[in-house]
Amino acid sequence: MEKDWSARDFQEELTKLPHLDALMQLVCQVTHRLLEARNRDMAAVAAPLLKEVTFNRLDHQTTLGDTIAVLERGPQGRRDQLLLGALLARSLQLAPPTGTEAEHKTACDLLWLAAHAGVDAFPSLEATLGAKASGIWASLCDLLQRIDRGREDTFDRADATIGALILRDYAPEEVRQTAARLTLGFEDPLLAGLLRGGSASTGISFHEGDLRLTGELQPTPRGPLLTTITALTGWMLVEAVLRILSRAALQRRSPAELEITPGGLRLRARTEMLGRVLREVEHVVPLDGLAVASREVRFPHLVLYAGLLALMLGSYLGASLLGDGIKAASPSLLGQGLLLLAAGIALELGAATLFPGARGRCRVILIPKKGRPLCLGDVDVENAQRTLARLSHRT
Numbered sequence: 001m002e003k004d005w006s007a008r009d010f011q012e013e014l015t016k017l018p019h020l021d022a023l024m025q026l027v028c029q030v031t032h033r034l035l036e037a038r039n040r041d042m043a044a045v046a047a048p049l050l051k052e053v054t055f056n057r058l059d060h061q062t063t064l065g066d067t068i069a070v071l072e073r074g075p076q077g078r079r080d081q082l083l084l085g086a087l088l089a090r091s092l093q094l095a096p097p098t099g100t101e102a103e104h105k106t107a108c109d110l111l112w113l114a115a116h117a118g119v120d121a122f123p124s125l126e127a128t129l130g131a132k133a134s135g136i137w138a139s140l141c142d143l144l145q146r147i148d149r150g151r152e153d154t155f156d157r158a159d160a161t162i163g164a165l166i167l168r169d170y171a172p173e174e175v176r177q178t179a180a181r182l183t184l185g186f187e188d189p190l191l192a193g194l195l196r197g198g199s200a201s202t203g204i205s206f207h208e209g210d211l212r213l214t215g216e217l218q219p220t221p222r223g224p225l226l227t228t229i230t231a232l233t234g235w236m237l238v239e240a241v242l243r244i245l246s247r248a249a250l251q252r253r254s255p256a257e258l259e260i261t262p263g264g265l266r267l268r269a270r271t272e273m274l275g276r277v278l279r280e281v282e283h284v285v286p287l288d289g290l291a292v293a294s295r296e297v298r299f300p301h302l303v304l305y306a307g308l309l310a311l312m313l314g315s316y317l318g319a320s321l322l323g324d325g326i327k328a329a330s331p332s333l334l335g336q337g338l339l340l341l342a343a344g345i346a347l348e349l350g351a352a353t354l355f356p357g358a359r360g361r362c363r364v365i366l367i368p369k370k371g372r373p374l375c376l377g378d379v380d381v382e383n384a385q386r387t388l389a390r391l392s393h394r395t
Contacts, residue, residue: 075118089124
């Protein structure tokens with residue numbers, strides 16, 4: 001049975017090679033040309049460089065494989081990928097990337113080589129760079145987040161999946177924990193599952209049977225009476241305008257995840273603004289401490305909002321006709337006020353009812369026996385229905 005080589009085994013074997021520095025330089029030149037041209041054909045890229053090799057190639061035949069032969073034909077199998085990656089990682093030891101920009105570039109280059117060229121240096125980073133690898137790992141986490149949000153043109157979902165597997169299998173524990181926290185804002189459930197420690201086939205992480213819902217932490221929906229009061233006083237309009245401005249100008253988000261386990265419910269959320277995390281919160285509700293867990297219907301309070309909107313528009317038209325009849329200024333001002341109130345109701349109707357419902361999203365409401373209610377919004381309707389049905393069997 002073939003030995004299961006670790007990254008440190010590779011590094012120990014490499015130190016036995018008589019021309020290690022020349023070999024590292026050769027691998028660096030090949031990978032640089034692959035990256036520069038985004039060329040996946042290692043054999044074609046390496047051919048002109050191998051013609052200039054002067055050292056005895058027999059010196060590089062080890063129990064790990066023949067590096068020159070791998071360059072000539074291209075990597076064929078996992079051990080070839082790790083061998084080339086170990087040499088590349090060792091070259092980084094001589095000149096580690098310094099600064100956020102350099103670490104980001106290194107993470108991008110290493111991910112592309114691992115995904116497209118069969119050169120995987122990530123397993124050897126800790127063995128060669130130690131603590132200096134932390135910046136590269138952090139940049140890889142940030143890169144996957146950018147790919148998930150569609151902000152990277154160089155990489156696609158397949159590249160991100162490979163990056164998530166690399167983080168899951170080779171990153172230090174603290175990096176994996178950081179990556180797991182980042183998944184609160186991920187849209188791709190497969191990537192989120194992998195970064196939380198799950199498998200590529202299911203995207204389910206941690207313990208089998210655990211249930212998760214992802215969405216956004218939102219204020220608990222108001223009842224009909226309070227909704228009517230906020231609409232008539234104009235507070236609904238103020239809230240709607242402030243919410244739009246904070247999301248558009250300040251990029252304010254509150255990604256959240258509801259985890260349901262045999263021990264209870266755990267809602268984790270964070271507040272982001274301008275790409276920075278302002279705070280993180282966690283709410284835990286034991287199963288026996290949960291009074292109600294429900295989801296709203298697809299278009300909640302549609303009749304109420306439509307009725308209020310009709311009332312405002314009807315009052316506006318009536319005030320306009322009254323103003324035309326008596327030629328007074330006050331009915332006109334009243335009409336403008338009513339029109340503003342109608343605009344607030346229309347904004348709330350679209351944001352809370354029409355748009356989420358049209359996209360198949362809903363809000364999940366948790367009411368504990370003690371403590372304030374919690375609301376997870378922007379949740380997939382079918383997933384919410386399935387999860388709450390299974391939750392009802394546990395409680």
